[in-house]
Amino acid sequence: MDDPKKLAEFQEKIDADIKIEPRDWMPEKYRQNLIRQISQHAHSEIIGMQPEKNWLTRAPSIRAKKILMAKIQDEAGHGLYLYCAAETLGVSREQVLNLLHEGKAKYSSVFNYPAITWADMGAIGWLVDGAAIVNQVSLQGTSYGPYSRAMVKICMEESFHQRQGYEVVVSLAKGTPEQKQMAQDALNRWWWPSVMMFGPHDAESAHSNQSLKWKIKRESNDELRQRFIDKTIHQGEILGLTFPDPDLKWNESTGHYDYGKIDWDEFWNVVKGNGPGNKQRLNHNIAAHEDGQWVREAAIAYADKINSKTKTA
Amino acid sequence: MNHNLFNYCLQLGDTSLILSHRIAEYCSKAPHLEEDLAITNVGLDLLGQAESFLKYAAEIKNDGTNEDDLAYRRKEKDFKSIHLSEIPNFDFAFIITRQFLIDAYNSLLFSKLSESNDETISGIAKKSIKEIRYHLQRSKEWIIRLGQGTNESNKRIQNAIDELWMYTNELFYDSESEIELSKEGTATLSSALEKEWRNITSRTILEAGLSVPENIHYSLQYGKDGIHTEHLGYLLAEMQHLPLLYPDAKW
Numbered sequence A: 001m002d003d004p005k006k007l008a009e010f011q012e013k014i015d016a017d018i019k020i021e022p023r024d025w026m027p028e029k030y031r032q033n034l035i036r037q038i039s040q041h042a043h044s045e046i047i048g049m050q051p052e053k054n055w056l057t058r059a060p061s062i063r064a065k066k067i068l069m070a071k072i073q074d075e076a077g078h079g080l081y082l083y084c085a086a087e088t089l090g091v092s093r094e095q096v097l098n099l100l101h102e103g104k105a106k107y108s109s110v111f112n113y114p115a116i117t118w119a120d121m122g123a124i125g126w127l128v129d130g131a132a133i134v135n136q137v138s139l140q141g142t143s144y145g146p147y148s149r150a151m152v153k154i155c156m157e158e159s160f161h162q163r164q165g166y167e168v169v170v171s172l173a174k175g176t177p178e179q180k181q182m183a184q185d186a187l188n189r190w191w192w193p194s195v196m197m198f199g200p201h202d203a204e205s206a207h208s209n210q211s212l213k214w215k216i217k218r219e220s221n222d223e224l225r226q227r228f229i230d231k232t233i234h235q236g237e238i239l240g241l242t243f244p245d246p247d248l249k250w251n252e253s254t255g256h257y258d259y260g261k262i263d264w265d266e267f268w269n270v271v272k273g274n275g276p277g278n279k280q281r282l283n284h285n286i287a288a289h290e291d292g293q294w295v296r297e298a299a300i301a302y303a304d305k306i307n308s309k310t311k312t313a
Numbered sequence B: 001m002n003h004n005l006f007n008y009c010l011q012l013g014d015t016s017l018i019l020s021h022r023i024a025e026y027c028s029k030a031p032h033l034e035e036d037l038a039i040t041n042v043g044l045d046l047l048g049q050a051e052s053f054l055k056y057a058a059e060i061k062n063d064g065t066n067e068d069d070l071a072y073r074r075k076e077k078d079f080k081s082i083h084l085s086e087i088p089n090f091d092f093a094f095i096i097t098r099q100f101l102i103d104a105y106n107s108l109l110f111s112k113l114s115e116s117n118d119e120t121i122s123g124i125a126k127k128s129i130k131e132i133r134y135h136l137q138r139s140k141e142w143i144i145r146l147g148q149g150t151n152e153s154n155k156r157i158q159n160a161i162d163e164l165w166m167y168t169n170e171l172f173y174d175s176e177s178e179i180e181l182s183k184e185g186t187a188t189l190s191s192a193l194e195k196e197w198r199n200i201t202s203r204t205i206l207e208a209g210l211s212v213p214e215n216i217h218y219s220l221q222y223g224k225d226g227i228h229t230e231h232l233g234y235l236l237a238e239m240q241h242l243p244l245l246y247p248d249a250k251w
Helices: A004-015 A028-047 A049-056 A062-087 A093-101 A119-139 A145-173 A177-196 A208-213 A221-237 A264-274 A278-291 A293-312 B003-026 B033-061 B067-072 B092-113 B119-148 B151-172 B176-183 B190-207 B230-239 B241-245
Strands: A249-251 A256-258
Touching (some): A028 A049, A028 A093, A028 A208, A049 A278, A062 A093, A062 A119, A062 A145, A119 A177, A145 A177, A177 A221, A177 A264, A221 A256, A264 A278, B003 B092, B003 B176, B033 B119, B067 B241, B092 B119, B092 B151, B151 B190, B230 B241
């Protein structure tokens, strides 16, 4: 059990919006909760490289290829900051990667859906990154200092990605009938997975209450989801695209969009590992890691040689 | 149209375009995250160089063609990339060796091209040489690290060097456009770079505890002349997929 006095002081700091730093005392549950959330977030960035990588070699112009390549690189960079933020809590990158590879750590389920046309590069940027930003902007105010600072940097880059994704959707929506159909088809496939990215409704969210009290999370799943829906609908409608939700309509009295019932059976099934891409995504990451084993070993052996030379010199 | 200048820009642009494509294929597969970031930087630099040369080639052609038409709507036989850039990513040792051999070559070539009397070429070369020096530093360090690392890494990097060495013949082959343009001070002869290239690469290979392969002359026809490895066709089929499937679409 944590010391009640320390716990009370900790909560006072949180309530006063003082950031918690790596050397500060923190409840073990706070630490574990953060490790889980930050490493999940890091894994999401890394696994999230895969659906986009699927079209990098088929990007239809040099400009599009440069943008996509830089975007995927940004995601690797985000993963790196986040693994470093997790390290400040006492877990190594290797430890959290092992948990991922053993299937014990999660990542955002949305990346288990396949990217099957070029329009998906638009939809992922517009919708998936768009949803991620809503969450991440909120997390800039998270109570743990290193996580909060990583979010500030990540948000700046993500907002570029979102605009670049939207630009792809715009060019397709204004293109040939086939291109417009491609954009509509991508919206149909990515809309609900994006809406589900915020996680279960507040009443069913396992970690929410404690996380809100400790200001690890600043707003609830449903609040964030509503904000994403409200800001996105107009962006699609202006392009003449239709959202795959017949119940979607503006509600004058609430000042928000009403939306239809989310298929939580599908959400949980994909979370459990039964989505179209779970096995593929994880296998790809494991294979890359295993293929690189000899290179990492060589780099360590070489560094050791250099170090022992400098010591004896 | 200045055919030699056009062909020469394709030769330079295509090599960077194809090599950057190979790097794009490797995305998300690096041994660790830092390497994924680093190699993508190299790929992005190369893609930028390709774009500059293909833009210039399109300007020279002056018939409404743009750089994307040249990248995405040309046939294999019209590409002038060197064979070495076309070699697939067999493993990290091949990726690093391919890069090192080309980086060493490019560092010499682009340094000469910075003095070209064609302002566009010298301009691209001056910008690129800064990037290439960094690329060479990185690939050179990897050759040494892998050569001196473990027994396995030593074997793998030596094997990659041995396997890829035959393709270095082409680096020093003077194409027709090079011969003509070097007379005017626009281009530089590839053959003139050979001695210094052998110095640079040998130094690093020996420092890595590896051996420099014997220089055998293979009977080859070259990418600079539009005769390619079997690998290029597959690469182009993938790269050009969308523009060929939807010829009327703009992206």
